[in-house]
Amino acid sequence: MTGYDVLAEVYEWLISDGKLPPAEFAASFDDVLRLLPPKARILDCSCGTGQLAVGLAGRGIQVVATDASEAMVRRTAALSEEHGTSVQTLQATWEELPDHFQDNTFDMVFCVGNSLHHAAGATGRTAALKSMSRLLRPGGRLVLTSRTWELVRSRGSRLDISNHLVRRNNRDAVIIYRWDIAPNWDDEHHIEIAIAQVDPTGPVLVRSELLSCWPYQHKQLEADLHQSGLHTSLTTFDPNAENYLVVATKL
Numbered sequence: 001m002t003g004y005d006v007l008a009e010v011y012e013w014l015i016s017d018g019k020l021p022p023a024e025f026a027a028s029f030d031d032v033l034r035l036l037p038p039k040a041r042i043l044d045c046s047c048g049t050g051q052l053a054v055g056l057a058g059r060g061i062q063v064v065a066t067d068a069s070e071a072m073v074r075r076t077a078a079l080s081e082e083h084g085t086s087v088q089t090l091q092a093t094w095e096e097l098p099d100h101f102q103d104n105t106f107d108m109v110f111c112v113g114n115s116l117h118h119a120a121g122a123t124g125r126t127a128a129l130k131s132m133s134r135l136l137r138p139g140g141r142l143v144l145t146s147r148t149w150e151l152v153r154s155r156g157s158r159l160d161i162s163n164h165l166v167r168r169n170n171r172d173a174v175i176i177y178r179w180d181i182a183p184n185w186d187d188e189h190h191i192e193i194a195i196a197q198v199d200p201t202g203p204v205l206v207r208s209e210l211l212s213c214w215p216y217q218h219k220q221l222e223a224d225l226h227q228s229g230l231h232t233s234l235t236t237f238d239p240n241a242e243n244y245l246v247v248a249t250k251l
């Protein structure tokens, strides 16, 4: 099970201050965006609430934004309208993408923000990566960011409660992550995320969702990319850092 339809309502509480403005989210990828040819076409295939897609479209790039969650796609379309951009939006899982787009369509595909671990196990992950690879033109690049699961698993099951209030839309919230770490890498893991909005007059409004995920090691991801016709041209993997970026080029 992979949800996000509930979290979509409150997803801005989960985005860091620095990435909330679409232009700043896009700017965080400036180094890879420099590699694009003129008149590039980009796919953001797990667009969430659309900050990256809208930031890219704001630069005049042709952007398609897709996501498995209908509510996320609606939020991306609304954000695009709000910013006067024309992001093309579509609800589609990774595996469904080749039903909607021809092979070799995009110069760059983004799958960022801890999305790929929602693909169901090694089989689901390879199927997802193969879809992304098909849609890239030869020489095109997949840009992926990931949690460092080596680090996450080493900490075991736990509860993480934010040590400060996060303020969005004039409301403060406590952010809670419950990590359910399974015994083996290949097992289904769970993350439960709760956003508890605290009203100064007393009430607390909670929105939460239980998400399934299947972690992978960096070396496994590299093997999966290779199996999908992609080769790693850049990785920032560091076993002691929380997140990393991988850029993989279609052969």
Ligand SMILES: C[S@@+](CC[C@H](N)C(=O)[O-])C[C@H]1O[C@@H](n2cnc3c(N)ncnc32)[C@H](O)[C@@H]1O
Residues within 6 Å of the ligand: 002, 003, 004, 015, 045, 046, 047, 048, 049, 066, 067, 068, 069, 072, 092, 093, 094, 095, 111, 112, 113, 114, 115, 118, 119
């Ligand atoms: C953690 S959010 C990241 C959203 C956005 N990329 C960001 O950085 O803010 C993960 C996203 O992956 C999407 N997702 C999960 N499984 C998916 C699948 N099988 N196909 C496409 N999108 C999926 C979710 O709906 C959600 O929007």
